[in-house]
Amino acid sequence: MSKITITKPDDWHLHFRDGELLNETVPATARCFQRAIVMPNLVPPVRNRAEALAYKQRILAAKPSGSDFEPLMVLYLTNDTTADDIRQAVGDDIPAAKLYPAGATTNSDAAVSGIESLYPIFETMSEVGMLLLIHGEVTDAETDIFDRERLFIEQHLAPIHSRFPELKIVFEHITTADAADFVLAATPSLAATITPQHLLLNRNDLLVGGIKPHNYCLPVLKRSTHQQRLRDVVASGSPKFFLGTDSAPHAKHTKETACGCAGCYSAWGALELYTQVFDDLNCLDKLEGFASLYGPDFYGLPRNTEQLTLKREPWVMPQEIQLANGDSIVPFFAGQTLNWQIT
Ligand code: DOR
Ligand code: ZN
Numbered sequence: 001m002s003k004i005t006i007t008k009p010d011d012w013h014l015h016f017r018d019g020e021l022l023n024e025t026v027p028a029t030a031r032c033f034q035r036a037i038v039m040p041n042l043v044p045p046v047r048n049r050a051e052a053l054a055y056k057q058r059i060l061a062a063k064p065s066g067s068d069f070e071p072l073m074v075l076y077l078t079n080d081t082t083a084d085d086i087r088q089a090v091g092d093d094i095p096a097a098k099l100y101p102a103g104a105t106t107n108s109d110a111a112v113s114g115i116e117s118l119y120p121i122f123e124t125m126s127e128v129g130m131l132l133l134i135h136g137e138v139t140d141a142e143t144d145i146f147d148r149e150r151l152f153i154e155q156h157l158a159p160i161h162s163r164f165p166e167l168k169i170v171f172e173h174i175t176t177a178d179a180a181d182f183v184l185a186a187t188p189s190l191a192a193t194i195t196p197q198h199l200l201l202n203r204n205d206l207l208v209g210g211i212k213p214h215n216y217c218l219p220v221l222k223r224s225t226h227q228q229r230l231r232d233v234v235a236s237g238s239p240k241f242f243l244g245t246d247s248a249p250h251a252k253h254t255k256e257t258a259c260g261c262a263g264c265y266s267a268w269g270a271l272e273l274y275t276q277v278f279d280d281l282n283c284l285d286k287l288e289g290f291a292s293l294y295g296p297d298f299y300g301l302p303r304n305t306e307q308l309t310l311k312r313e314p315w316v317m318p319q320e321i322q323l324a325n326g327d328s329i330v331p332f333f334a335g336q337t338l339n340w341q342i343t
Helices: 019-030 049-061 083-089 115-128 145-163 177-185 196-200 224-236 270-280 284-299
Strands: 003-007 011-014 035-038 070-076 096-099 131-134 169-171 190-194 241-243 307-316 337-342
Touching: 003 284, 011 019, 011 241, 019 049, 035 049, 049 070, 049 083, 070 083, 083 115, 096 115, 115 131, 115 145, 131 145, 145 169, 145 177, 169 177, 177 190, 177 224, 190 224, 196 224, 196 270, 224 270, 224 284, 241 284, 270 284, 270 307, 270 337
Parallel strands: 011 035, 035 070, 070 096, 096 131, 131 169, 169 190, 190 241
Antiparallel strands: 003 307, 307 337
């Protein structure tokens, strides 16, 4: 196959950041996605309806003219989130709230310590139909970083899912066979997103032959058996797994340093990279479900009506993206060849 046409996709998990950077991140995503679930880990985080709608306006102001791209906003759960915050926020433009365990990742200092203390909030979310998006890693210092996702499942995710069976949960950016199998065995109210980097890479791509800071993200890349299991479940066409890039820009100098930031900025080639994976797996017929159908179905939102076509024609991801403030970003897959492009 040298061409594929699919329903226009959405990105169900990404980071736009704020300020000037929106002029880079929003057009890069609007180029191929109709909607995006926008992560709320700003400093300070997006905690209530007023903050979410103000942020939405800043995003819309950065959208290319003529684009009908739509950001979907997310509340950041803290130990101070109230049931009223949830009731006032929930709606089509704020369909979800995000649980970051404190210290799990970029800008998560304000996040939740003692997840059980949020059970009353989960109760309200379940009642009003707000989705719970979870960064699923335990954060205690003694736990090996490669075990953090697996242990989160037994310590937190399984108890939350069984206590709130009606609450729709997205287990974000899963990285392990354990997570994939847990999601497959769970009821239909639990689903997961998968990033391009976790389908394309494993921990050798981070550590062999020298540290590759631009492949460093959280949850960290795992061993190849886990990567293979993720590839198997997307190839299976299960509707429990859908597209969420976790595209997360960091300036080059904050990644190429002694204590580098976590995040891969994949927006410039996101859909093309997923297409490459499905092509490698000989299952291009499964791309549309993953990229365009299962996400809106799970969120209870309409599927997009426009279409988009990709053709097989190689191109090379630039080495660097220059920003207006003089910084630069090294995009995910920099300098490497992608086989597909959007027509
Ligand atoms: O790699 C990551 N980067 N993982 C996250 O969970 C957060 C993100 C970011 O905001 O940079
Ligand atoms: Zn993220």
